[in-house]
Amino acid sequence: MTLPTGLRRALTFWRRSIQARVVVSTLLLSAIVISAVGWLLLQQTRDGLLRHRVDIVVGEVEAEVADTRDRLSRAPGNEVNASQQRADLIDPIIEGGESRGYGVVLGGPEGSPADLADGGAQRTSGLEIESVPGSLERHFDGVNRSTAWTYTEIVRTLPDGSTEREPGIVVGSQVRLPADAQTYTIYFLFPLTEEEETLGLVTRALLTAAGLLLVLVAGITWLVTRQVVTPVRMARRVAERLAAGRLQERLLVTGEDDLARLASSFNQMASNLQRQIRQLEELSWVQRRFVSDVSHELRTPLTTVRMAGDVLHDARRDFDPVTARAAELLQAELDRFETLLVDLLEISRFDAGAAVLDVDDINLLDVAHRVVDFARPLADQRGVLVVVEQPDKPVRAQADARRVERILRNLVTNAIDHAFPDDTDRPIVVRMAADEHAAAVTVRDRGVGLAPGESAMVFNRFWRSDPARARSSGGTGLGLAISLEDAHLHGGWLQAWGRPREGAQFRLTLPRRVGTPLRHSPLPLAPVDAGAPAPEAPDELPAEADAGREPRQGVTS
Structure with a gap:
């Protein structure tokens, strides 16, 4: 599969750039650390806000319930109308809740088959019964139950018929009505709108601070790596020029730090290599010249020896066996020597670039x-x-x-x-x-x-x-x-x-x-x-x- 040109260039840049890899790696690690710290701070802030809100609403509910019980205890002794007494119980609470921003639901008498879903419960206008969780209802399925609370989703029906949902806290407490000696459960529903706004503000502040911190980390990392990578890149360019044969190239030395000392050592190494390469080139040139001159100079005496050898080789039948064998060996070695000279001359042409x-x-x-x-x-x-x-x-x-x-x-x-x-x-x-x-x-x-x-x-x-x-x-x-x-x-x-x-x-x-x-x-x-x-x-x-x-x-x- 062929990669797109842009992606291929990006991968090439990633492989070749140490600075890019260091900056990106630092940013990724910083982002992970900042995200973990930010999440921990948000969790602690959220838990603190909720605990504070719970303490306030539970205290407020207990105060309201205590005031209600005190008010019921002062009711006239001849008040036996349970409906009127129930209205006297819940109406002030509902009116106070509407003025202070929370909702109220009055459940039926505990122990009776009626529950909140039967529709007979009294509640703040627009507040839906489903706002009270079933788990809290089951907790108050009896008398003499302690005050309890839980998180919930408050559901309200707006005048235009639409439904509004928001997170909240529901606190339940029981009150005994003297008129009928029945125990009723009152549910107080407090929205968490202010806490949500506060948490949102904290979240935006943390995100802004994280973004600025990442930019700062990226800038610092880029600056630090640039100070280290730039001399390395200069050394690479000079090394490439040296490899291309430009032996006079040197690094610019500034300062007295480790990089400056490295540049000085690099320049000294380049000078030594240049001197040795020139010595080797001179020696190689002398050797090639020597081989070429010797090969050419040997051709003339070889021609003379070859003529004498041919004469001896042609007359070997007239010699004794030892001399005839010597003439044959001389001819064979002359052939090999001539071939060697030809090969040496050919090698010298290649060395001189004349081929x-x-x-x-x-x-x-x-x-x-x-x-x-x-x-x-x-x-x-x-x-x-x-x-x-x-x-x-x-x-x-x-x-x-x-x-x-x-x-x-x-x-x-x-x-x-x-x-x-x-x-x-x-x-x-x-x-x-x-x-x-x-x-x-x-x-x-x-x-x-x-x-x-x-x-x-x-x-x-x-x-x-x-x-x-x-x-x-x-x-x-x-x-x-x-x-x-x-x-x-x-x-x-x-x-x-x-x-x-x-x-x-x-x-x-x-x-x-x-x-x-x-x-x-x-x-x-x-x-x-x-x-x-x-x-x-x-x-x-x-x-x-x-x-x-x-x-x-x-x-x-």
Whole structure:
């Protein structure tokens, strides 16, 4: 699934910015702490307001009930009309409640089947009976019950017929009516409007303070991280310039703190690296110049020695056996010495950056057949079979035919050198394939193979996996190094895979058109017949594929 461009950029910024991660992480932690503290403060404020309100309303109810009982106790003795006495009981309470903002409900006599839901209860105008919770009613289902309270939702019917609901506290208390000797329950319903407003005000104040505190924390965190991250970013930019070859770049040192001392140490390190790199460059230049001069200077005496050696080699039949053998050895070593000089001159051209391509549209199958025909005498001498697999379609590329042929010749002769002698059951196989963007050739042998880590060293100059092993082809030790440079000159890859006693496989990948960057290879590097897990796609390579790979420039393989 492809992410939107904005989200992808945001994720990239998040991964790369330490400052953003520190600021956001600090804000999240601060928000969690502030939220927890704010919630705790709100809970404590709410509980305190409610406790205070409960104490007030319970005291007010007890005072009202005490006044009512005192008033009933002073009633005339001949007052026997229970209805009139009940009206004298509740009407003053209802009128006082309306003036002081609370509602009153008078329940029927306890012990009788009547209850509040029967509709006979007296109450403040507009107040609904459902405002009294059933749990409180059940508490007063009897006589001589103590005063009790609970939270409730007060429901009122407005003059326009709509219903209004608000939180409140209901307090119940019992009064005995002398006229009929019955016990009645009076419910006082007090709204919590003022407490709600106070709690809302406190909540808004806490939210405002939390927002300002988060902004302050974000600002402080951003400022602190900026003071730390800015020098680090400057050091990164200078390090990138140093890596790009601008060795004169240095950090600006201000102050005497730890960051300033770090910048001074960084500058000192850069100066030491610059001095050592220049020394190495001078030494490398001297070495390359020495190799080039020696190679050129040796050609003249080598030509003279070659002429004398040819004369001795042609006349070896007239010599005694020891002298004839010496003439043959001289001729063989002269051939090897001449090949070494040619390779050294080629390496010096690569080192000097003087190597160029003679590009043409070539058929890699024809090149592979020429190489195999050239190497067949050596393969027959070793008792090894070399096979070229016919591709499904033509494998063509724009390349230098001479250099590509030299690469394949080095790979095939190297495979013959490291194959087991007289092993015709496991031939050396040359495969090739191409797609729209790349062409590839693999050379697979089943010889001694490569130990772990050797696939990264096999392209080093004069490196040999087994120094005691004889070279059947008389190689110079520079063949694979030259082949790697030839592959890089094309913008291609030359990579190696191997396992001990399971053989090795080398893969050459070239772009179909010169200048086109490589992004994958049409052939896998790890051979399936060696028991290695086949990659899911040609460009998903195992760890051994890094051998011979160019430095990454936005291209993966």
